[in-house]
Amino acid sequence: MSDTELVLRSTRVITPEGTRAASVAVADGTITAVLPYDADVPAGARLEDVGDHVLLPGLVDTHVHVNDPGRTEWEGFWTATRAAAAGGITTLVDMPLNSLPPTTTVDHLRTKQAVAADKAHIDVGFWGGALPDNVKDLRPLHEAGVFGFKAFLSPSGVDEFPHLDQDGLARSLAEIASFGGLLIVHAEDPHHLDAAPQQGGPRYADFLASRPRDAEDTAIAQLIDQARRLDARVHVLHLSSSDALPLIAAAKADGVRVTVETCPHYLTLTAEEVPDGASEFKCCPPIRESANQDLLWQALADGTIDCVVTDHSPSTADLKTGDFATAWGGISGLQLSLPAVWTAARGRGHTLQDVVRWMSSRTAALVGLDTRKGAIAPGHDADFAVLAPDETFTVDPAALQHRNRVTAYAGKTLYGVVKSTWLRGERIVADGQFTDPKGRLLTRVP
Numbered sequence: 001m002s003d004t005e006l007v008l009r010s011t012r013v014i015t016p017e018g019t020r021a022a023s024v025a026v027a028d029g030t031i032t033a034v035l036p037y038d039a040d041v042p043a044g045a046r047l048e049d050v051g052d053h054v055l056l057p058g059l060v061d062t063h064v065h066v067n068d069p070g071r072t073e074w075e076g077f078w079t080a081t082r083a084a085a086a087g088g089i090t091t092l093v094d095m096p097l098n099s100l101p102p103t104t105t106v107d108h109l110r111t112k113q114a115v116a117a118d119k120a121h122i123d124v125g126f127w128g129g130a131l132p133d134n135v136k137d138l139r140p141l142h143e144a145g146v147f148g149f150k151a152f153l154s155p156s157g158v159d160e161f162p163h164l165d166q167d168g169l170a171r172s173l174a175e176i177a178s179f180g181g182l183l184i185v186h187a188e189d190p191h192h193l194d195a196a197p198q199q200g201g202p203r204y205a206d207f208l209a210s211r212p213r214d215a216e217d218t219a220i221a222q223l224i225d226q227a228r229r230l231d232a233r234v235h236v237l238h239l240s241s242s243d244a245l246p247l248i249a250a251a252k253a254d255g256v257r258v259t260v261e262t263c264p265h266y267l268t269l270t271a272e273e274v275p276d277g278a279s280e281f282k283c284c285p286p287i288r289e290s291a292n293q294d295l296l297w298q299a300l301a302d303g304t305i306d307c308v309v310t311d312h313s314p315s316t317a318d319l320k321t322g323d324f325a326t327a328w329g330g331i332s333g334l335q336l337s338l339p340a341v342w343t344a345a346r347g348r349g350h351t352l353q354d355v356v357r358w359m360s361s362r363t364a365a366l367v368g369l370d371t372r373k374g375a376i377a378p379g380h381d382a383d384f385a386v387l388a389p390d391e392t393f394t395v396d397p398a399a400l401q402h403r404n405r406v407t408a409y410a411g412k413t414l415y416g417v418v419k420s421t422w423l424r425g426e427r428i429v430a431d432g433q434f435t436d437p438k439g440r441l442l443t444r445v446p
Helices: 078-086 104-115 135-143 166-178 190-195 204-210 211-228 242-253 264-270 290-302 336-345 350-366
Strands: 006-014 018-027 030-036 044-048 054-057 059-064 091-093 123-126 149-152 184-186 234-237 258-260 384-394 415-424 428-429
Touching: 006 030, 006 350, 018 054, 018 350, 054 350, 059 078, 059 336, 059 350, 078 091, 078 336, 078 428, 091 336, 091 384, 091 415, 104 123, 104 135, 104 211, 135 166, 149 166, 166 184, 166 211, 190 211, 190 264, 211 234, 211 242, 242 258, 242 290, 264 290, 264 336, 290 350, 336 350, 336 384, 336 415
Parallel strands: 006 044, 006 054, 059 091, 091 123, 149 184, 184 234, 234 258
Antiparallel strands: 006 018, 018 030, 054 384, 384 415, 415 428
């Protein structure tokens, strides 16, 4: 303990063993011990006592579209990582689209890393992309340190990232399985989407009908079949259809290596409340009905759904038109994900311990960072969020750090105010004041 530089003390520290009063010792950016609350502070160490605020591990968001370079006017590493830090997120993994170029070759990965290097306020890792024509690039990308590979089973919305048909999925998944990689999948079946009514216009009910549940259900069934056949590891992105839950639960029980995420907007917003023309609520797959949401929460509680991530997918405000057919589909949620989920979770009888499991420890485990991230435990990075869980605030878009301050949460009152965020033992934001960027670029642990 003689090398301890910092001790953070709280009456409520969320640890893997439970929530308790504790003092957390930090040296060289790493947690060295979780001590009794009244433990002596070593000579030369600085004490930060946060009182009754909750000390929780920094969140790990494994589904973020930063769009930098190429569509930096939509978002960028500087603004995205500031928004994340303001929301208690200390690690994110960037999706391979909608940047230009997409992260589908090692050269493209290097381009993105070079752009991010001096702009990241938090730690940043990268997903690769699996396209119809880049099977040869998958192993080199894996060896270069991407955390896995993103694929679409229906059109992605951008021309430079085409989707995989079932033959393409089989080829990519076989290659990824050959080196023990992870395929993460936007699972909507294009044939069901094509068969659905496509009326366009401002009515949310029409948009919801255009992205039916059976498109998700069918694509997930196909993905599970491929994973079972190849003994491959797959992850279902942004699950919105509760109808797929029995299939997923059965596959897990059979030993299929499938994990599943959902998103704050599916857990906190409902189709019934979306105003016509309000395309800030548009995402694909869509926000569904309240009864569907209840079943997603039940699946989180029983472990059928593993984790919660933002799928932060911003655009410029002009692309959020009043026509749901043509508006850009994506929810901006980085800064608000923790309070949004906590507000809904507390109302359903869940604890902050549950929220940390869904948004930090399990997401860290998904990408193999759980030896360093996602827990307040010795040997882990000293990444923390300090939260006042019973304080509320009303969402003001002008107060957000996102480059484009369009949000489906505008005007909502949420529980949970992030008082400060810490990265490797350094406070990187407090009371709206940010340090210079201190984030590191992360690669997959071999």
